[in-house]
Amino acid sequence: MSYKIIKGSKADQSSVPIKPLGSAAFKAWQSKASKSHLQWVAAAGFKANPGQVVMLPTPQGQVKEVLFGQQDNGQLYQLAAIYSSLPAGTYRLDCDWNEVEQKQAMLGWGLAAYRFERYRKSTKPR
Secondary structure, eight states, rough: OEEEOOOOOGOOTTTTEEEOOOOOHHHHHHHSOOOHHHHHHHHHHHHOTTEEEEEOOTSSSSSEEEEEEESSSOOGGGTTTTTGGGGEEEEEEEEEHHHHHHHHHHHHHHHOOOOOOOOOOSSSSO
């Protein structure tokens, strides 16, 4: 398995958007979401609590977008907290974080992905 997160002009339509949502942003998202996505989110029990993740499907069953509950502060751990919850793929961060916050979040992503396997191989999928 492999994961990749991209940003800016490198992001294309084949990448899956990752959207961090606090309680206010979640309410705004709900006001614009389709009925099927609202039902999906409700059935999953997603309330945008910190670290909570829900993957919205396409009609073909692929991951359309990822919503996750944003922590109140500390961008470093935002994406690190959800890394192991996501299937292999290419993702793009879809948020209004400034460049420093995005870099901190991506560092957390990279740290969550790191494995030291010199002496002992991990049994967990990459």
